[in-house]
Amino acid sequence: MSNNKEVLLSVRGVDVSFDVGGKKPFRAVKNANFDIYKGETFALVGESGSGKTTIGRAILRINELSKGEILFKGKRISGKITKEEDRDVIRSIQMIFQDPAASLNERANIEYCISEGLYNFHLYKDEEDRIAKVDKALEDVGLLPEHKSRYPHEFSGGQRQRVGIARAMIMEPELIVADEPISALDVSIRAQVLNLMNKLKEEKGLTYLFIAHDLSVVRFISDRIAVIHLGRIVEIAETEELFKHPLHPYTISLLSAVPMPDPQIEKPKRHVVYDESKRDHSGEKPILQEIRPGHLVFANDREMKEYEAKLQEMERLEASNS
Amino acid sequence: MSERKIILSAKDIEVQFRVRDSYLNAIRGVSLDLYDGETFAIVGESGSGKSVFTKTFTGMLESNGKVTNGSVMYDGKDLTKLVSDKDWEGIRGAKIATIFQDPMTSLNPIRTIGSQITEVIIKHQKVSADEAKKQAIEIMDRVGIVNAANRFDEYPFQYSGGMRQRIVIAIALSCHPEILICDEPTTALDVTIQAQIIDLIKDLQKELKFTTVYITHDLGVVANVADRVGVMYGGQIVEIGTVEEIFYEPAHPYTWALLSSLPQLGVKGQELSYITGTPPSLYNVIKGDAFAPRNKYALKIDFEEEPPFFKITDTHYAKTWLLDPRAPKVEKPEAIRNLHEKISKMTSKGGAYYVEQ
Numbered sequence: 001m002s003n004n005k006e007v008l009l010s011v012r013g014v015d016v017s018f019d020v021g022g023k024k025p026f027r028a029v030k031n032a033n034f035d036i037y038k039g040e041t042f043a044l045v046g047e048s049g050s051g052k053t054t055i056g057r058a059i060l061r062i063n064e065l066s067k068g069e070i071l072f073k074g075k076r077i078s079g080k081i082t083k084e085e086d087r088d089v090i091r092s093i094q095m096i097f098q099d100p101a102a103s104l105n106e107r108a109n110i111e112y113c114i115s116e117g118l119y120n121f122h123l124y125k126d127e128e129d130r131i132a133k134v135d136k137a138l139e140d141v142g143l144l145p146e147h148k149s150r151y152p153h154e155f156s157g158g159q160r161q162r163v164g165i166a167r168a169m170i171m172e173p174e175l176i177v178a179d180e181p182i183s184a185l186d187v188s189i190r191a192q193v194l195n196l197m198n199k200l201k202e203e204k205g206l207t208y209l210f211i212a213h214d215l216s217v218v219r220f221i222s223d224r225i226a227v228i229h230l231g232r233i234v235e236i237a238e239t240e241e242l243f244k245h246p247l248h249p250y251t252i253s254l255l256s257a258v259p260m261p262d263p264q265i266e267k268p269k270r271h272v273v274y275d276e277s278k279r280d281h282s283g284e285k286p287i288l289q290e291i292r293p294g295h296l297v298f299a300n301d302r303e304m305k306e307y308e309a310k311l312q313e314m315e316r317l318e319a320s321n322s
Numbered sequence: 323m324s325e326r327k328i329i330l331s332a333k334d335i336e337v338q339f340r341v342r343d344s345y346l347n348a349i350r351g352v353s354l355d356l357y358d359g360e361t362f363a364i365v366g367e368s369g370s371g372k373s374v375f376t377k378t379f380t381g382m383l384e385s386n387g388k389v390t391n392g393s394v395m396y397d398g399k400d401l402t403k404l405v406s407d408k409d410w411e412g413i414r415g416a417k418i419a420t421i422f423q424d425p426m427t428s429l430n431p432i433r434t435i436g437s438q439i440t441e442v443i444i445k446h447q448k449v450s451a452d453e454a455k456k457q458a459i460e461i462m463d464r465v466g467i468v469n470a471a472n473r474f475d476e477y478p479f480q481y482s483g484g485m486r487q488r489i490v491i492a493i494a495l496s497c498h499p500e501i502l503i504c505d506e507p508t509t510a511l512d513v514t515i516q517a518q519i520i521d522l523i524k525d526l527q528k529e530l531k532f533t534t535v536y537i538t539h540d541l542g543v544v545a546n547v548a549d550r551v552g553v554m555y556g557g558q559i560v561e562i563g564t565v566e567e568i569f570y571e572p573a574h575p576y577t578w579a580l581l582s583s584l585p586q587l588g589v590k591g592q593e594l595s596y597i598t599g600t601p602p603s604l605y606n607v608i609k610g611d612a613f614a615p616r617n618k619y620a621l622k623i624d625f626e627e628e629p630p631f632f633k634i635t636d637t638h639y640a641k642t643w644l645l646d647p648r649a650p651k652v653e654k655p656e657a658i659r660n661l662h663e664k665i666s667k668m669t670s671k672g673g674a675y676y677v678e679q
Contacts, residue, residue, distance in 0.1 A: 047512040048483065156600050157368070186367045187539050191583040191596035198593075213512045216542075219674065220588040239590075243674040256677040257517040259542025261584050262665040263565040266545040271517035272677060318672055 008207050009036040009059065009175060013068035014078075016054050025066070028054045030231040032068070033288060036175070041201065041208040043222035043239075045215060045254065051231040052211045056177045059209065060093055061086070072175070091121060094168035098180040100160035104152040111148040114138070114167045123171070137166040140203075141196060158189035165196065169204075179211045194221055216258045219243060224294075227251045230276065233288060237295040245314055247297045247307045250274045329533050330356040330379065330501060334392035335402075337374055337383065337557075346604050348374045348387065350557040356501070361527065361534040363544040363565070365580065366554035369601050372537045375554070376503050378402065379535075380414045416446045419499040423506040425486035429478040435462075436474035439493050446497040457496065465492045466522060484515035488522065495526060502527075503535045508543065520546055541584060545569060550637070553577050556602045556612030563638035570661060572654060573632075573640035575619045582657040586675075587664070595657055611643065619644060619652050 014032040017025040029051040036042045044052045057063040059070055061077065070078040077089045094117075097103040104113050114134050117123070124130035135145045141162040152160055161181060168176055178197070182190040198221060200206055212218050218225055219239055226236045227250060235248040246252050253274035260266050283302040290296050291307055299307060337349035349371050356362055364372040377383050378394055381404055394401040397417070404410055422428045430438060439458040443449060449457070455474070462470035465488040478486055487507060494502060504523065508516035524547065527534055536547050544551055544565065551568040553561040553576060561574040572578055581587075582595040599616040602608055611617070614624035623629075623643050632645035644652055653659070668675045 047514055187541070188367060188580060188583045188597040190585065191588075191594040194585065194588075195593050195596065213514075215513070216584075216586045220585045220590060220594060240674070244672070252677055253514060255675060257513040258586065258675060259513075259517075259540065259546055260586060260665050260669060260675060261541045261545050261569060261581060262662055263545045263548075263569055264662060265665055265669050266542070269546070271514070271521055273514075273518065314672075321672060 006038040007035045007071075008038040008073060009209075010071040011035075011055070011059070011068070012071065014055070014058060014065050014070065015067035016051070016058050016063050017066040028231050029058070032228075032233055034226055034233065034236060036207060036209060038174075038207055039201075039205055040223040041210055041221055043210045043212060043218040043225045044228055045212055045218055045225055046228035047213055049230075050228045052213075052228050053179055054231075055228075056095070056179050056209060056211050059175075059177060060095055061089060087121065091117075091123075091171050092173050093175045093177065094171050094173035096161075096164050096168050096176060096178040096181045099184045100157060100164045101152065101184075103164055104160060106152050109149055109151050110138075110155075110163055113152065113163060114148075114170055117167060117171045121171075133170055137170040140169055140200065141166045156189070157185050158192055161185060161189075161193050162196065165193075165200070169200065172204075173206070175207045175209065177209045177211070180213070181210075182217065183212070183214070190217070197221065214258070215243075215254050227254065229274075232298060234298040235296065236288070241292070241295050244318075245292075245295070245311055247291065247295075247310065248299075249279070250276075326360075327358040328355045329358040329396070331395045332356075332375075332378070332392065333395070335375065335378055335389060335394065336391035337371075337378060337387055338390045339384070339387040341386065341605075344605050348557055348604060349378075350604075350608070351391075352554075352557075352559050353392075354552065354559065354562075356533060356535065357550075359531055359533055360549045361536055361547050363536040363538065363548035363551045364554055364559075365538060365541060365544055365551060367539060367601055369604075370554040371557040372554050373505055376420075376505065376535055376537060379501070379503065380418050380420060381410050382414070382420070415442065415499075416497045417499055418501045418503065419494040419497065420503040420505060421487075421490050421494050421507045424510050425483060425490045426478065428490050429486060431478050434475050434477055435481065435489055439489070439496055442493050443496050458492075461492045461496050462489070464526070465489070465495075466518075467492075483511055484518065487511060487515075487519055491519075491522065491526070495530065495532075498530065499532055501533045501535065503537070505537045506539070507536075509538070509540070516543070523547070541569075541581060542586065553580070556608060557604055558612065558641065560613065560642070561640040563634070563640075567635065567638040571634070571638070572658070573634055573638070573645060574613075574642045575617045575644065576613045577640075578654050578658060579616075581661075582655050586668075587657050595655065611641075621649060 011032050011034050014029060015027060016029040017027050020026045032055055046052045054063055058065055065078050069076050111134055114137055115130055118130055124133060138145060138147060143162055182193050210222055222239050224238050225242050226233050229250045235251045246255055253272045256272040283300045286298050286300040288296050288298045297307055332354045335349050335352045339346040339348055352375055366372045378389055389402045436458055440454040443454040443457050459470045459474060467473055467488060508519050538544060548565045550564050552559045555576050561577050579597045585594060588594045597616055602612045610626050611624040611629055614620040621643050629641050629643045631639045631641050633639055643649055667673050670676060
């Protein structure tokens, strides 16, 4: 996946601000910079209020940028674009939402829920073609053609999320923004949906932006991870690298919060709390900079030296262990 | 273990809901002895009956539900016999308190945080308003609200989700209950906030020595908080044991399936294991083992006859025919064998979940 690095989506210097009545606008996203490569799953991890969903929505043109630009396949899709380009973006970038019960129209049957995008964009030759497409989408997500006539409330949470995935898939998108797609689901169902997303990625060569707050889920599904805290991306690395060599204290705090299913280990564990205000702010302003190829961390020069020393210590230890 | 004082004892509880013209058997015969000071975790999927079961301890079943069999003995009284709010006075909220999942819906949005805490203190302890305010600020402070005196007059919307849950805990604890029921207290919260709330409940329990019933579907959380665990499926407890027994020596195929589906145990590039099918409909009479249709280890008898509880140790019981001496020997799935070794590796230096303390 990272061998042929074709950039599909590029987020460059993006700021998103919201007006909060007269006062200084609230900067929900601060200078976000990252690329998503074709065929990978890129995860954006952070807690509520960190701005991760705002970035996802900015990509889909729901939130306006106050600074920077977003490129899709090399073409700018943020700001003013033609109507035609807008239609193109909507079709090629689709979203899966957190709560499958709230994101489906409960008064429409599944056939309509899934066809809605086709209707809006006239993406079918005739009725027969539309139904064939719906059937195919249902099959792709592991549902049956006879489910078409049912209503959302007749499905379990996991099945509803499958419908949510099917209605995104029917548009034949290239990029899917999945915003906490499994947070509202039971643990046993989470596994099914994750497996399904992985399967579709393999089969259709999809690219995902996976938004989540739980690192354990993200580790299983993503190729690269960006950790975001208070609107700021604080660390980006390939998944295994991030877990092996977490550097930013907030990443470490997130890692310590993952509950491990082992009482002997979990019981004595204390959660590491990250407090931004307690950070040593001395020295120049921090920026997101590369410490190893592909591993970026938000730091100033003094912190970079500390992280470098820590990283070398970790690498030395690994070398002596193997 | 056997000398420990039993604080609450539920016996053969059955709960039925009337839904239009049919009956839903939400709880199908659950017995549980709760020991003084322990943390008992109840795990299961949505709809397994874990919330409904504990609602019988506080008489909070929805109006179309009723306990059709069994007893809940607490402090010499059978709680299933209590009817009116007056009967419950002095128990519900005072001795047995509950924390719910969503702090936004359990707080009143148009009243100040302070008034919601003092209301409870005044009602149950019959103290003056000034004294109640003093106590409220003390307990706000205790649950980690910084600058409690100044935040006393704020409204719920001015608090973050984690802070709101701290307030809900403060309200629940303001009357010094003997039993605290935590119904998915962290499911609506972020992992980092979840970890803080769990630490808080554990610290408070150590200090105030109450008994905790912890309801969750997340086994990672269970490993952290529980002394004993009951696994619920289809309105029954199907396995019960100490937390070590449930994680290291699980015996019921449903417990196996729950454990194996955790993404923490997933290997990248491989499918995560999951439970096929859907939970049983509790409108129908269930024949045999309720988990049988989804159980890949099911035996023929599982579809015909309900398994009894088999005793594994003095503290560990499981309701599965696999433990019958006549049953074929079945090993638990590969993913959860040597669990402690696997997770030790993940959390030690160089492992994926290693965190410098």
